[in-house]
Amino acid sequence: MKKAILCIDDERIVLESLKGQLRKNFGSEYQYEFAESADEGFEIIEELxxxxxxxxxxxxxxxxxxVKGDEFLIAVHKRFPQIVKVLLSGQAAEKAIKNAQENANLHRFIYKPWEEEELVETIRSGLAINYTSLYE
Known part of the structure; x- marks a missing residue:
């Protein structure tokens, strides 16, 4: 079964940066998908x-x-609770982060601009959760 990581951001430069860092650190082990809006994200999820x-x-x-990121992740969580969710932002309100934690089982919040090491560690820990749940 193919395994994918999906990134959603309305700024193309952010998506390009994420793409480069993911490919550099995880190679071709995963399929990477990128969306510039929540609607496009939902379309990609349905396709995958x-x-x-x-x-x-x-x-x-x-x-x-x-659609704000917390609302998007909550909608995804309702249909796909097993997907690990990470929120990335330079200006998320505490209320939005708490909302995602409580209603979308948010794995982690990362502030922009992020450090590559923090992103990679977050992805690795998220993958570990995902693989653990496959065998429970």
Whole structure:
């Protein structure tokens, strides 16, 4: 089964940075998908699921047009509680972070600009959770 990591941010430069850091640290072990909005993120999720690809982690920006990251992650969690969720933002309100923690089982919040080591460690710990749950 293919395994994917999905990143959502309305800034293309952020997605390019995430793409580079993920590929550098995790190689071709995973399929990487990128969306510029929550709607596009939902479309990609539906596509991946339809093709039998397991989504392991979603890294989502908080401040996006239309749907905020916490709301997006909560909607994803309702349908796919096993996906590990990470919120990434330079300006997320404490209330939004708490909302994602309580209603989307948020794995971690990372402030922008992030350190590559923090991102990689967050992804590794998220993958460990995902693999652990597969064998429970």
């Amino acid at each position: 699921v339809a093709h039998g690809t397991q989504i392991l982690i979603i890294v989502s920006d908080w401040l996006m047009p239309d």
